[in-house]
Amino acid sequence: MLRGPGIAGLLLPALLFSLLCPKLAQTENILAIFSYTFGSSYLLITPFLKSLVQRGHQLTVISAVKEMPHIEGVHHIRVPKLDMLRQLLLDYDYDIEMSKWIEAQFVSEYFYNCSKFVLEDPGVQELLHNASAQYSMVILEASHTDALYGFSQHFNAPLVGIAAFGSAWNIDFLVGNSAPSVYEPMSALGYSPGLSLMEKWHNLIFITEERLVERFIYLPGQIDLYKQHFSGVSASIHELRRKFSLILINQHFSMGRVRSNVPNIVEVAGMHLAEPTHPLDDELKKLLDEAEHGVIYFSMGLQVLDKWLPPGMINTMLAAFQQIKQQVIWKMNNPAMANNSRNIYARSWLPQREILNHPNVKLFITHGGLLSSIEAVHYAVPQLCAPLFYDQFQNTKRMEQLGVARRLDVMNLSPDAVVKVIEDLVYNASYKQNARYLSQRFHDQPMSAMETAIWWTEYILRHKGADHMRIAEQEMSLMQYYNVDVVSVLFGRIGLSVIIVLFLGWKLVSLVTRNLEYRFNVPMVR
Structure with missing residues (x-):
């Protein structure tokens, strides 16, 4: 007679399963x-979302239609108008020399x-x-779309941000960091290395202008949207901006970006x-394997269109490549x-990571985008950077x-100069x-970047928002946040120092005056 496994036989596998999974x-x-x-930003978040699904979490993802790939097991809500906005950007004649204020107006309208x-x-x-919809966490891009923070308040869920382009002073603000890296602006247009005293003052003014741009150009539109669509919530947008439980930043200190x-x-x-x-x-x-003198890979990223490049840049690069021995693989729109x-092989799309991983690749000519920089470091490939925008x-x-790259001034190019810098980097x-050393340093981490991201995301879930991770400044009012008391002390000390210096100066002048009166027996006019 057949017998069942019994209670013990059922409990043991269940216990083992719960322990192992x-x-x-x-x-x-x-x-x-x-x-x-x-698409470049979706390259960053797609594997992250896939990993969360593989961990068993139920995801609802709001995104564009075309650029965000379908993820099995995810409930997708597609927003077709985001794709229309993308096309408007593609049709836009971007001027690389536009002023920061015009740029700010354009960027503000885009994010609005x-x-x-x-x-x-x-x-x-x-x-x-949907009254039955409940979420334990809201994940979104950390900056520039502040009106969307209202989802966190609406669903009473912890807020987790992803900073796809690394960090700057605005990210420091969101987590209440009172020691921001003042040398790290959002936009680099007109920003200097800050080596001299005058450059430091210039940069301080530069970032102060960025704060004014955020306050008076960017934020008002986001506040209007927030009030319109989340009228039932009690928190203001300024309060929500200091409610982030976690922000995952697409950077690492090993790549020369140490921050507090x-x-x-x-x-x-x-x-x-x-x-x-x-x-x-x-x-x-076959092209990579058989390149006798090695390969130079040239790509200005997924987002940069050829028409946005400075006039004559493509012809200059073509003329330069004809003077070198290396095989050039070029990702270009046309x-x-x-x-x-x-010696030039061009396509509109190329498998960048596999190309960079090939041992015959000697140099990566890049726009200096963050994902491209990380990939070059990962595969230990020297870079020739031609930056155009932002970070x-x-x-x-x-x-x-770090000694792994040189820069091209895209507004002042000549074939001979390009050849000279390529030969320096290659030979x-x-x-x-x-x-190679930078790549080793970058890989020397206790966990992979994905494992780190998932662990901390689930830490926030386990601890219901993990309020204990957030410093006290995140709960302060706006006046408290800006440390008015500290500023008062600072200026009090400066004011006291000025008074002391003036007093000592006055005493010194008085002493000199008395000595002169004594020596020449002539009263000085006071």
Whole structure:
């Protein structure tokens, strides 16, 4: 007669399963909102979201239609208007020499529309009016779309941010960091290295202007959207801006960006490297394998269009490449312009990580975007950087300081100058040696970037927002946050010092005056 396994036989496998797979016992509902309109940012977050799904969590993801890939097991809410906004940007004639204030107005309007299109989407509105919808966490881009912070208050869920482009003073503000890195602006247009006293003053003024831009140009529109779509919540947008439980930053100190981070800032540079690479096709592999003098890979990233490059840059680079021995593999929008050259192979899309991983690649010519910089460090490839926008200038400066890169001034190019700097980077062994050391340093971490990101995200879930990680300044009022008492003490000390100096100066002048009167017996006019 057949017998069942019995109570003990059922309990033991269940116990072992719960011990070996604790993730299934702690799964949560998570809402992720990303208003990105370009693919590079989705390269960063897609593997992160996939990992959360693999851990057993239930995800609802609000995103663009085309750029965000489908993730099995995720409830996707697509926002078609984000793709329309992307097309408007592609059609925009961006001027690399525009002033910071004009740039700020353009960027402010862009992010206003990002928030607006998300909040007005019918699928999103249905979610907001669904009384049964409950979430244990809200994940979104940390900066520039502040109106979306209202999802956290609406669902009474901890707020987790992702800083896809690294950190700056605005991220420090969100986590209440009272010791921000003043040398780290959001935009590098007109920003200097800050070596001299005058440059430091210039940079202080520069970042003060950025704060004014945020307060008077960028924030008002976000506040209006927040009040319109989250009228039932009690917290103001200024309170929510200081409520982040965690911000994952796409940077790492090993790459020359040491910062005074607070506990709820976690560095996860290289998180996107968890995604499997695209393999080389036979044609590309043959080209890389058989390049006698090595290969130079040239890409200005996923987002930069050829029409946004400075006039004449493409022709200058073509003329320079014809003077070198190396095979050039070039990612460009119009490959027909370059494919007639003897040593240039061009495509509109290329498997960048697999190319950089090939041992025959000698140099990466790049725009200095953060993901590209991280990949070059990961694969130990020297860089020739041609920065155009935003963080690309700061990324380039750090790579130069680390001895793995040189910079091209895209507004002042000549074929001979390009050839000279390429030959220096290819034939000077120090660049490759420095790149290898930097790569080793970058890899020397206790956990991978993805493991770190997932561990801390689930830490916030386990501890219901982990308020104990947030420093007290995040709970302060605006006046308290700006440390009016400290400023008063500071200026009090400065004022006291000035009074003391003036008093001593007056006493010194009085002493000299009396000595002169005594010596010449002539009363001095006072």
